[in-house]
Amino acid sequence: MMDSVKPLVLGLLFGWALHKAGLTHYARIVNVYRFRDLTVLRFMLTALAIGAVAVQAGIDLSATARVPIPVTSVVANVVGGVIFGIGMATAGYCPGTIAAEAGEGRLDAWVGGFSGLIVGAITFGLLQPLIMPRLAQLGRFGRVTFAEITTANPWIVLIIFSEIVALVLVLSARVGMQATPAQAKADSATRQGVAPSSEPADARAT
Amino acid sequence: MLRRAEPLRFVSAIGWQIAALVFAQPALAQCTSNASSCITCHDTQGLRPVLQSAQPWHVDHGFGDLCASCHAGEPSAAVQALAHVGLRDPLADPSTTCASCHEHDFAARAERYAMAAALPKPPTNTGAQATSTSRPNAGSPANRWLAGLAASLGAALFFVLRRELGRSPKRRLGAWLRAKIWNPYLAGALLGLVVAFSEVVYGQPLAAAGAFDKLAAYPGRWLFPGSQYYKHLMSPGISWQVWLVVGLFAGSFASSKLAGEARLRWLPDEQWQPRFGPSRAGRLTVAFLGALLVQVGAGIAGGCTSGLAISGGVVLAPAAFLFMAGMFAGGIPTAWLWHRGRSKP
Numbered sequence A: 001m002m003d004s005v006k007p008l009v010l011g012l013l014f015g016w017a018l019h020k021a022g023l024t025h026y027a028r029i030v031n032v033y034r035f036r037d038l039t040v041l042r043f044m045l046t047a048l049a050i051g052a053v054a055v056q057a058g059i060d061l062s063a064t065a066r067v068p069i070p071v072t073s074v075v076a077n078v079v080g081g082v083i084f085g086i087g088m089a090t091a092g093y094c095p096g097t098i099a100a101e102a103g104e105g106r107l108d109a110w111v112g113g114f115s116g117l118i119v120g121a122i123t124f125g126l127l128q129p130l131i132m133p134r135l136a137q138l139g140r141f142g143r144v145t146f147a148e149i150t151t152a153n154p155w156i157v158l159i160i161f162s163e164i165v166a167l168v169l170v171l172s173a174r175v176g177m178q179a180t181p182a183q184a185k186a187d188s189a190t191r192q193g194v195a196p197s198s199e200p201a202d203a204r205a206t
Numbered sequence B: 001m002l003r004r005a006e007p008l009r010f011v012s013a014i015g016w017q018i019a020a021l022v023f024a025q026p027a028l029a030q031c032t033s034n035a036s037s038c039i040t041c042h043d044t045q046g047l048r049p050v051l052q053s054a055q056p057w058h059v060d061h062g063f064g065d066l067c068a069s070c071h072a073g074e075p076s077a078a079v080q081a082l083a084h085v086g087l088r089d090p091l092a093d094p095s096t097t098c099a100s101c102h103e104h105d106f107a108a109r110a111e112r113y114a115m116a117a118a119l120p121k122p123p124t125n126t127g128a129q130a131t132s133t134s135r136p137n138a139g140s141p142a143n144r145w146l147a148g149l150a151a152s153l154g155a156a157l158f159f160v161l162r163r164e165l166g167r168s169p170k171r172r173l174g175a176w177l178r179a180k181i182w183n184p185y186l187a188g189a190l191l192g193l194v195v196a197f198s199e200v201v202y203g204q205p206l207a208a209a210g211a212f213d214k215l216a217a218y219p220g221r222w223l224f225p226g227s228q229y230y231k232h233l234m235s236p237g238i239s240w241q242v243w244l245v246v247g248l249f250a251g252s253f254a255s256s257k258l259a260g261e262a263r264l265r266w267l268p269d270e271q272w273q274p275r276f277g278p279s280r281a282g283r284l285t286v287a288f289l290g291a292l293l294v295q296v297g298a299g300i301a302g303g304c305t306s307g308l309a310i311s312g313g314v315v316l317a318p319a320a321f322l323f324m325a326g327m328f329a330g331g332i333p334t335a336w337l338w339h340r341g342r343s344k345p
Helices: A002-020 A026-032 A039-061 A074-091 A095-103 A107-135 A146-150 A154-175 A181-192 B002-029 B037-044 B056-060 B067-071 B106-118 B141-165 B173-178 B184-202 B209-223 B228-233 B240-258 B280-301 B305-313 B318-339
Strands: A071-073 A140-143
Touching (some): A002 B184, A026 A074, A039 B184, A039 B305, A071 A074, A071 B318, A074 B280, A074 B318, A095 B240, A095 B280, A095 B305, A107 B280, B037 B067, B209 B228, B209 B305, B280 B305, B305 B318
16 A cells, blocks of 8 residues: 555656656657757756766665666667667657656547557567567676776766766757747746746647 | 434445455465466565566576576465475585576586675665665765765856756746746756655656556466466566556646646647648557557667666666667657658748
8 A cells, every 4th residue: 555655656746747848748759859859858868967966965875775777788778779769759759758648638648659558568578588588688787887887986977977968958058949939939938937828829728 | 214324334334445455465465476476576576676686697597487496495385484495505506406407508607606696795685675786985985075076066067057047937836836837957857856766765766668568467468378478577566667657647637737738639739730630540550659669669678768768867877878879869760750851840
């Protein structure tokens, strides 16, 4: 019983952040790959930089923290990423945003998205014994971080990483790309603190 | 008469619910599954996960339900005391353990594992959070010094970037909660803190794709009873990730409801119709195929945008950045193909 409360609360905040970042829109997701909209990139990079600092601070402050490290397996990570990117640029979804879009009332996510995920999961289940035992061994480093590979102090890796993120964010702010006129208007309204109701009625307004 | 019976009915309904909760617990604890009880208790229920651990022998043999070949014990027993009867050290006598499958080269294989076992182990951890990392220099003075440096650099960066980040408008809390969209830096900061909290406090990645693997195992196991994957690796269940996705759904609903954006619709609001027309069937087909590819890709890579790119990115694991590189390598040409020849909106 209690074990469901913690992930529910975390998921609630996660979904809130996804919606407030505008990731429930087909156009925003697809335009990441067309270099027309950097909102998602800014959102992701900020989350990465702040999350990375917070995780490292948490590890140092807590004596018992054990954070999950994903398996680095170069070929599997990249091949999986390519297939994932093709699917994401096609439907404008990733698994998390399908749930977020369903929460927003999008029936294409309810009907097409969820069934696609379930069928995709079963497809992977059938492929897994055929491909993964071999594929996962190619370029396998196991559960490692950059700090462990380079044997550097994690804070040094972290500082370098966050400086790169900051640089990319500054450059992206200079370029200032927006997806569509309606979204640009919504974004600038947010930036200038105009109440959202003053937005002109477009396709997205209720 | 009916009115007098009402409180009684209420009490009995409550009583039944309490009884259901009380008696549901032992049923859950019993390890009944078509996988061995080893995998059910250790990994599916997460009592002490080993398949996802860093130990090379568990990773190498994670494709099957092979625990008993090395560890012995009683894999059909549902109670720990019985299941752990006769456990043995797998490396004590490789000619009986490793040799049962690798009859010709068991000695060499055992030697490799013996070397790995001789390395200093990461400290055994508390409870369910067994996916662990060694923490070099944790808490040392150098770390504190560097953390201070990072903090001051961060503060300096904030002042330099303040203009780029945009003025944060003075707004009442209500208007802020009802906003259709936040400054992406603010929303990103929220996500970053949520990921960090989940990882440091609960040892769980913020992963969405895993939930659908768990849910798909219900029909998958039924449709393909002979599948090695569903027999040994993926058992159905309402796991942490499933609840996370339920919360994710609710969070998006709450945010969009407050913003006045929650309403039923079949098509994306922008950019879809001008290109692909108003057909619902067309959108559903593309949504289905895209979601299918996304889930297969997440399975191969070991996670999705949230579970690998963000959750792995915040611990600075190479896997996350390789995955992101793959995402762009696949996504850029695909997006170009779908929207080519169309002038900028």
